[in-house]
Amino acid sequence: MEAYPMASPPPPPHPLPLIQHFNHSEAHHDGNQSFLSSNSVFLIVISLLVVVIIVVGFLVLMIFCRVKSRKHSNISSCNSSFRKGSFDRSLTPVCSTNGNGSSYSPEVRSCIYGGKLGCQLQVKQRRGQVFTYKELELATNGFSESNVIGNGGFGVVFRGNLSDGAVAAIKLLHKEGKQGERDFRTEVDILSRLHSSYLVGLLGYCADQHHRLLVFEYMPNGSLQHHLHPSAKNPNNKSLDWRTRLRIALDCAQALEFLHEHTAPAVIHRDFKCSNILLDHNCRAKVSDFGMAKIGSDKINGQVLTRVLGTTGYVAPEYASTGKLTTKSDVYSYGVVLLELLTGRVPVDPTRPPGEHVLVSWALPRLTNREKVEEMVDPALSGQFSKKELIQVAAIAAVCVQAEADYRPLMTDVVQSLVPLIKNNVGASPATPSRVEVSVVS
Numbered sequence: 252m253e254a255y256p257m258a259s260p261p262p263p264p265h266p267l268p269l270i271q272h273f274n275h276s277e278a279h280h281d282g283n284q285s286f287l288s289s290n291s292v293f294l295i296v297i298s299l300l301v302v303v304i305i306v307v308g309f310l311v312l313m314i315f316c317r318v319k320s321r322k323h324s325n326i327s328s329c330n331s332s333f334r335k336g337s338f339d340r341s342l343t344p345v346c347s348t349n350g351n352g353s354s355y356s357p358e359v360r361s362c363i364y365g366g367k368l369g370c371q372l373q374v375k376q377r378r379g380q381v382f383t384y385k386e387l388e389l390a391t392n393g394f395s396e397s398n399v400i401g402n403g404g405f406g407v408v409f410r411g412n413l414s415d416g417a418v419a420a421i422k423l424l425h426k427e428g429k430q431g432e433r434d435f436r437t438e439v440d441i442l443s444r445l446h447s448s449y450l451v452g453l454l455g456y457c458a459d460q461h462h463r464l465l466v467f468e469y470m471p472n473g474s475l476q477h478h479l480h481p482s483a484k485n486p487n488n489k490s491l492d493w494r495t496r497l498r499i500a501l502d503c504a505q506a507l508e509f510l511h512e513h514t515a516p517a518v519i520h521r522d523f524k525c526s527n528i529l530l531d532h533n534c535r536a537k538v539s540d541f542g543m544a545k546i547g548s549d550k551i552n553g554q555v556l557t558r559v560l561g562t563t564g565y566v567a568p569e570y571a572s573t574g575k576l577t578t579k580s581d582v583y584s585y586g587v588v589l590l591e592l593l594t595g596r597v598p599v600d601p602t603r604p605p606g607e608h609v610l611v612s613w614a615l616p617r618l619t620n621r622e623k624v625e626e627m628v629d630p631a632l633s634g635q636f637s638k639k640e641l642i643q644v645a646a647i648a649a650v651c652v653q654a655e656a657d658y659r660p661l662m663t664d665v666v667q668s669l670v671p672l673i674k675n676n677v678g679a680s681p682a683t684p685s686r687v688e689v690s691v692v693s
């Protein structure tokens with residue numbers, strides 16, 4: 252009996268018949284197939300060609316757009332800065348300069364300040380607006396006499412109301428020539444890169460044709476000079492008290508500490524003095540005027556050899572005699588300001604009796620003399636301080652104005668010495684808010 256059909260499973264279907272079938276059908280339509288094949292190949296080639304053409308076209312278009320935008324980027328980013336009024340500059344210089352800003356078109360000129368410090372200082376935050384002359388003319392009521400708040404070596408300072416409602420101090424440069432242009436650039440370069448609550452903020456600038464203006468945050472209490480040394484032209488009958496003076500001393504020390512030790516390379520202010528210390532509504536101090544500032548070198552104590560610039564009475568002796576500038580030159584100037592806060596005297600006063608003309612020479616021997624130190628204090632401060640505090644402040648001033656630069660302290664040391672004095676004085680009168688630096692350049 253043949254069990255085969257039942258017992259053994261049916262053999263698995265052989266793939267061959269299918270192939271055979273396929274082959275059969277292929278064979279069956281052979282002539283047709285070869286026709287379709289060449290048709291398909293033709294179609295595939297055509298579609299491939301179309302795709303390639305589209306891709307290549309797209310790439311060419313992209314490259315074209317890129318090149319075009321790159322060509323304009325130097326100008327358009329500056330253009331947009333100019334129009335939108337933002338300092339959106341790259342760290343590396345995007346605009347070449349021939350050293351003479353006035354030869355640029357207004358658009359290009361708006362970014363002539365992108366170069367010098369770009370590689371040296373790192374930017375954490377940028378702010379600032381580019382104003383047209385017209386805008387600032389409008390803000391100051393046509394630069395009217397009634398808006399004038401000061402007059403310095405740079406030019407006239409006006410109070411202005413900006414279109415967004417902010418009040419600003421607007422400096423109109425009157426210095427012609429290279430030096431004025433250099434100061435202007437330096438100020439814009441440095442202040443647009445360094446942001447600290449201890450520095451007067453640069454809101455923007457104007458480099459419209461030959462006009463050069465700087466727009467600063469407005470400091471309602473004016474300069475320390477005005478408070479310490481009022482003049483007949485600029486009277487002020489309310490003397491600053493001891494606690495406020497200490498606070499100002501600490502604010503200034505922190506400003507210089509920021510420049511010298513929190514900035515790489517260090518920035519040397521070079522014109523640190525009472526008229527460049529401005530006071531806000533709480534009489535908290537901020538440092539201004541960076542037109543003469545110098546970027547320190549990374550080599551040998553950050554020393555740079557430069558032309559001697561500064562204000563008589565504030566310039567460190569070694570800088571005055573050799574032109575070698577270091578952060579210690581600022582420390583000396585700081586010591587002079589501390590002496591002014593302590594004594595109420597100006598750095599150089601030819602109207603005083605012989606031996607008292609130069610504040611540092613007169614003060615130095617008294618600063619470290621426990622008996623004489625009280626005699627030198629501003630009479631307006633009598634009864635407001637303890638002898639211990641006075642001796643401490645006098646010791647700080649004495650070490651800052653040392654003739655030998657190496658003996659002068661770092662600003663960090665000055666800050667550390669002043670902080671406990673401020674803490675002791677906090678309860679003396681209503682506390683003003685403490686400040687935090689908003690951005691640090693490392």
Ligand SMILES: Nc1ncnc2c1ncn2[C@@H]1O[C@H](COP(=O)(O)OP(=O)(O)OP(=O)(O)O)[C@@H](O)[C@H]1O
Nearest residue numbers: 401402403404405408420467468469470473474526
């Ligand atoms: N941001 C500001 N807010 C309020 N007042 C200001 C501001 N900037 C300057 N001033 C006022 O304008 C005056 C003149 O300032 P400016 O810096 O032009 O000259 P200076 O500091 O007196 O002298 P120098 O040119 O030697 O620096 C200051 O003393 C101050 O009273």
Ligand SMILES: [Mg+2]
Nearest residue numbers: 403526527540
């Ligand atoms: Mg000034």
